[in-house]
Amino acid sequence: MIFIPYSDEANIINMIQQIRNEDYALIRMTYTMINKNNLDTNSILRNLLFNWGFVDYNKLEHGGKFGITHNALFIQHGKTDVIKLKFYRVSNTRGDKRFSIENLKRRTKYGDINQGDLLYISIFRQANGIPLIYIINLTHNIPCQDYLSYVIGVDAITNLFYQIKPRLYEIIHGGFFNNSKGYGPIAPKDVGDTLETLLGINTNNRTNADYNGLIEIKAKRNRSSLDTLFTLRPQFEGTRVAKYELTDRNRVSAFTRLYGYDSNTHIGYSSLYITIGSMEAPQNNQGFYLHVNDEKQTVDIIWCDPYTGRQEIAAYWSFNALRQQLYIKHPSTLWFKAESREINGMVQFKYNEIEFSRAPQFTTFLSLIKSGAITYDWRGYTTKEGKYTGKNHGNAWRIKPYAKSNLFGEFKIIEF
Structure with missing residues (x-):
């Protein structure tokens, strides 16, 4: 199931993505999920867990005793708890793919997670290179951007953007710059080549993004033309x-x-x-x-x-x-x-x-x-x-x- 965030929850997702740009999964909490501590592992979450090497549900035997447990960060406003998540398949013919959150009912009692709340689940790589799952409640007890940056750090794109932002300011406020190829008639690619020169990027045909493989650079003169x-x-x-x-x-x-x-x-x-x-x-x-x-x-x-x-x-x-x-x-x-x-x-x-x-x-x-x-x-x-x-x-x-x-x-x- 694909869960659709409300507008205020979408704003929180955008805030998180400005800090860390990894893929994520969303789960809207229901009464049954909380009462039974039995959450559906949708295809997006399964792919996320598989791609990071945490869980391959296709290799799990049916039954909770064959499940796999991993630590995760539950990040709230001003505090972070280390919790355990158990990923397993139900012992029925289908082997439904599920997971549970440690002490979920107690967290509901304290208001950490409520019926109707939307949970954001993602994974980041720590400074030691080891990936770690984290959960954020997008509806209640939302952490501020500074605290979130402190806990999980900024991703490589955000870090690079902050590094080059002063140079971007100089370019925007620097007036007119000479064509990097020198004198001669203008060619369509000149506006982009000159910009890459100003940014210290070697101009050539790349298969990945121009700047360290993280930020692509595009420039055009005609505002209405296609990009x-x-x-x-x-x-x-x-x-x-x-x-x-x-x-x-x-x-x-x-x-x-x-x-x-x-x-x-x-x-x-x-x-x-x-x-x-x-x-x-x-x-x-x-x-x-x-x-x-x-x-x-x-x-x-x-x-x-x-x-x-x-x-x-x-x-x-x-x-x-x-x-x-x-x-x-x-x-x-x-x-x-x-x-x-x-x-x-x-x-x-x-x-x-x-x-x-x-x-x-x-x-x-x-x-x-x-x-x-x-x-x-x-x-x-x-x-x-x-x-x-x-x-x-x-x-x-x-x-x-x-x-x-x-x-x-x-x-x-x-x-x-």
């Missing part, structure tokens, strides 16, 4: 592209050759410069749209033949590949808005505003594809036959600016 999330080539196995081109590394070019149109700028070549959106808003005239296939756990590029109306899967991504790339590229992100000018042949950039995001939500990512707020750009050209020559410009997943606040668990404008 690039990441590049990730699709898979082609089982498609017409794979039948046409046996060498996998050539299949992106083969896709452009098979589905492209006659290029106006590169005579004799096939071009494909399109935005692909949902079926309701495909955003191109070449018959492509994105389909989220929940059953197969894929996001498919569907092509509809304009002559026959026949549809086929032209390429696809697995949910796992998309999820991994989203999390690797955007554990947190600084989104800069900039303006430019040119003086005596030198382009200059002024960075005016910074948005900060963290904790991307993959389920929301899929929902935004369905709604058309996230799209995929295909950009490249190649020869019509024979050896592939041409260029691929880095096909990318992009998001409408307003939707960033939905995609990320935390999203705010940085105030200086």
Whole structure:
């Protein structure tokens, strides 16, 4: 079961996530849970425990005597208790997955945990490297941010952000900066390359976040244009592209050759410069749209033949590949808005505003594809036959600016 926090509880979650950005599970306490001390271990909590190496429920025998006990911190306003949590499977045919909280009824009597309270359960790595479970009641006896930071410390993202914040202040208030590449006409990537130079980041193509793998840096001049999330080539196995081109590394070019149109700028070549959106808003005239296939756990590029109306899967991504790339590229992100000018042949950039995001939500990512707020750009050209020559410009997943606040668990404008 997925428990939905009320608005005040959601605010506490945001506060916690500013300190520690690990995954978490939520449990809304019921009378039966408290009376029997028998709490359902939902799939989110089971995955959390498994990923941190605490409990693999699939390996537990049925019956409470085969359960596993771990210590946890129960953090409240001004105090922290070490409590025991027991994870077990019920001795019935299904082997229902459950856990119990030490002295739960006594804590209810004292008002520490009440019927209807929402518990936040997460795990952090201590200074000695050993992971530890912690619980916070989001409804009553809520710890303040300073006390919580004292008990569990700040995570690596928060720590790095505090370290670079003075430099961010200097950039925002520093006026115009010369283009890092020197004199010459402006190119789309210059605004980002110059910013990375100002931050002391080596400009190159990375698979993870720009700053120590923890903070991605994005900059753009046009406030209304879409924001690039990441590049990730699709898979082609089982498609017409794979039948046409046996060498996998050539299949992106083969896709452009098979589905492209006659290029106006590169005579004799096939071009494909399109935005692909949902079926309701495909955003191109070449018959492509994105389909989220929940059953197969894929996001498919569907092509509809304009002559026959026949549809086929032209390429696809697995949910796992998309999820991994989203999390690797955007554990947190600084989104800069900039303006430019040119003086005596030198382009200059002024960075005016910074948005900060963290904790991307993959389920929301899929929902935004369905709604058309996230799209995929295909950009490249190649020869019509024979050896592939041409260029691929880095096909990318992009998001409408307003939707960033939905995609990320935390999203705010940085105030200086």
